């Protein structure tokens with residue numbers, strides 16, 4: 001309806017200034033249809049407006065005098081737009097300047113990831129905070145709808161983290177509503193140990209049994225050759241991530257799940273924007289999850305999403321996200337079902353308020369509308385972010401390829417186009433240097449490195465009190481997982497990475513390998 005950068009409050013009147021370069025100013029009443037032109041005088045200085053809009057907002061006094069007679073008043077919108085416009089200026093003055101800071105080799109830090117944003121995220125955030133609705137609101141609804149459309153699924157639920165998303169996704173499979181496909185305590189879930197702890201934590205926390213299989217060294221994803229050996233009469237699901245954005249072999253996994261009647265939870269936390277068979281990952285699993293923690297493909301600070309095209313799973317997910325309730329009224333609404341006081345549940349008296357009927361042991365995993373507000377602006381940037389990740393990967397690949405004698409480079413899974421989360425390198429066996437020495441050298445040169453999260457999760461202290469073959473199983477060996485634990489690390493390709501930084505990284509690798517030219 002209006003351009004937020006141009007709205008001005010003059011006394012108790014509400015107008016939209018659309019032309020700063022003349023002394024006649026167009027206006028539109030925010031309420032009602034009127035529009036027209038009028039003369040403006042501020043502190044007897046008509047020329048004040050003959051400036052750019054940004055300067056104008058910076059010098060605008062709190063109280064203004066004007067010779068016009070506009071009757072409609074909608075101060076909230078006017079004030080909001082003044083604040084939003086100034087927020088936008090704040091972004092330019094503070095954050096943009098920071099982001100544009102000159103890169104100084106050996107001095108500036110080359111992060112592995114980080115939030116990338118502009119004034120849109122900040123104005124959305126401030127807009128939402130001024131609404132002060134706080135909980136699930138207009139931005140949450142918008143985000144869920146647009147996210148689902150983007151990924152190509154029917155339903156999306158916003159939650160407060162990727163870990164919550166995984167917890168929720170897994171717990172949905174334990175719902176009695178799923179009949180014989182319900183995951184029971186003691187049932188098995190096939191997964192991998194080379195990954196992030198909260199992909200597997202919900203399985204253990206519930207009392208189901210994770211069955212770990214090895215990964216392939218080319219892409220650190222599940223080795224599909226190991227699937228058949230891991231299958232037992234208790235297997236109910238596969239829960240795995242697309243490692244560092246590189247899709248797992250979706251076709252083989254899906255076929256295996258279909259053949260054996262298994263659920264697939266696709267941990268898409270590191271792969272939003274990746275394609276398999278020209279289709280976005282996150283649309284293949286019965287349920288998929290995302291994280292919006294800052295290093296991820298889009299961010300809300302903290303945040304996550306669970307998504308599905310299965311209506312039954314969606315209603316279970318919603319229930320468990322929202323305290324386990326049976327009622328699906330959105331926040332601030334009552335009696336959506338029209339039967340609030342006329343149903344019978346469990347052993348409760350007939351007509352017990354449906355708002356307080358609980359069909360699951362649930363949580364409250366909801367995010368705030370402020371988080372969603374940031375997410376809406378980030379979602380608009382997803383395609384450009386993905387492209388940048390792909391471009392950065394390509395540049396790094398071309399620069400580091402020359403060191404293949406020492407390093408195994410990542411390769412995209414066949415039929416995929418990854419929106420890479422990171423650039424994984426595996427140090428080949430040699431007598432001269434270790435992964436640790438190379439990553440410490442890079443860190444010393446201000447290039448951040450990361451291991452592939454927990455390396456081999458079953459060797460982490462959190463497994464100390466678990467019993468093999470009771471609380472968890474290992475199918476086959478985890479040799480490649482151990483190689484990743486011992487010899488792999490990754491560096492960043494996030495959209496904030498510039499050509500200068502990438503060239504700097506390549507030059508530091510070159511300097512390191514100079515020592516080994518003779519080999």
Ligand SMILES: Cc1ncc(COP(=O)(O)O)c(C=O)c1O
Nearest residue numbers: 161162163196241269291292293
């Ligand atoms: C594969 C994977 N799953 C889940 C998570 C958890 O997400 P969050 O940090 O939002 O809880 C992460 C975090 O980076 C992750 O990499």
